[in-house]
Amino acid sequence: MSEPLLEIDGLDIRYETKDGEIHAVTDASFAIDTNEFFGLVGESGSGKSTIAKSIIGGLDDNGSVTAGEIRFRGEPIHSMTERELSERIRWKEIAYIPQASMNSLDPIMRLDKQAVELAKVHTDWSKQRAIDRLTELFEVVGLPGERIYEYPHQFSGGMQQRAIIAFSLFLEPSLLIADEPTTALDVIMQDQILTHLKSIQEEEDVSIVMITHDISVIFENCDSMAVLHGGQVSELGDVTRMFDSPSHPYSYLLQQAFPDIRHPKRDLSVIEGQPPQLQDEVDYCTFANRCPWSTDECVESRPPLQAVGDDNQYTSCIRYDEIEELGHRSPENTRSEVGGSNHE
Incomplete structure (x- = not known):
């Protein structure tokens, strides 16, 4: 097998x-392959x-990686200096679209000028090459190329x-x-953005x-995915496999909380409680106090991410082989049968 493009290992x-x-x-551990569409x-x-x-390398000043590794093409990058990240990784190898990213465009500079400045900092491109590149990309994302000469407020x-x-x-x-x-966009525009991302992933040779x-x-939209709860990877694997047979209570309930056109009369699940405030060492399952099927064992140690069968699926639930059965039973009855409790 080829080496993953990005690896998060015990982070x-x-x-x-x-x-x-x-x-x-x-x-937290997961890997992303070349040309993969991965969901988190x-x-x-x-x-x-x-x-x-x-x-x-964009954590706030009070945040830090305290264990594990982040590897890009096999090379650890979490300990790189700010200069190394800027010169070798950011934008050139890994680009990041933050939440509320629309605010990141300079409101007083035309977009073509912004492209020229970006190229000046990171490349030796000519002004024309930078303009040609942005024009090409506007057409890729469904915008008329001539609009690169406008200001952000005109969009x-x-x-x-x-x-x-x-x-x-x-x-x-x-x-x-x-x-x-797609935050803050209407549903039609959300669909258009997602469609463009999918086509970009397929056509532009990018993960x-x-x-x-x-x-x-x-x-x-995705090929594979990781489900997070309370800073832990609850489940990881192929999207189709996890859709058909989720193996963690959080994945199962999260899926059941969304409407399904195949089952229009199905009651939607509600995940009671709030994610935990993690101020102490996390040596337990962070979903235990919200899980309708938790047991005392769930808070005695942190469950490891383990393989589920031979289908490239991983879960951190000790009851993973019971999830389908548990999902069709009353949570109250299940809890009383196993002697569990709300682990506060």
Whole structure:
């Protein structure tokens, strides 16, 4: 097998605050292959954006990688200096579209001028080459090439988002990280943006990481995925396999919380409670206090990410082989049968 493009291996990330240390990510591991469309899904506060920022060295000043490795083409990059990241990785190899990315365009500079400045900092391209490249990318994302000579305020929200995607591809990166790329867009524009990302992934020889709280977006667009809860990877694997047979209670309930046109009369699940505030060492399953099928064993140690059969699927639930059965039974009855409790 070829080497993964990006590897996250046993990653721990912590933030120092005035109230103590926050364990934002604990022992997270997954890999992204060349030309893969990968989904990272979970609720707000699950660690999605924190992992994304750590990949490009963009953590806030009070955040740091405290364990594990981030490898790009086999080379550790989490310990690179700011200069090394800027010269070798950011934009050239890994491009990042942040949340609220439409605000990242300079409002007082025409887009062609912004492209020339970007090329001046990172390449030896001529002014014409930079303009030609942006024109080409505008057409890739469904914008008229001549509009590169306009200002950001002359674009609608959806058009600005597509312009940002064009800029993210400007230096021909191998990996594009899109953090909630359809936030604040109407459903029609969301569909257009997702369609363009999918075509870009297929045509531009680039891998994409899609970060979202909407698991249905992942199921529709991605090849493989990781589900995060409380800074832990709950489940990891092929999208089709995880859609058909989720093996972690959080994945199962998250999927059941979204409408399915095949089962229009199905009652939607509700995941009770809130994600935990992780100020202490995380040596337990972070979903235990919200899980309707948790047992005392779930808080006695942190469950490892383990293989499920031979289908390239991994889960961190000790009851993974019971999930389908448990999902069709009353949570209250299940809990009383196994002697579990709400682990507060």
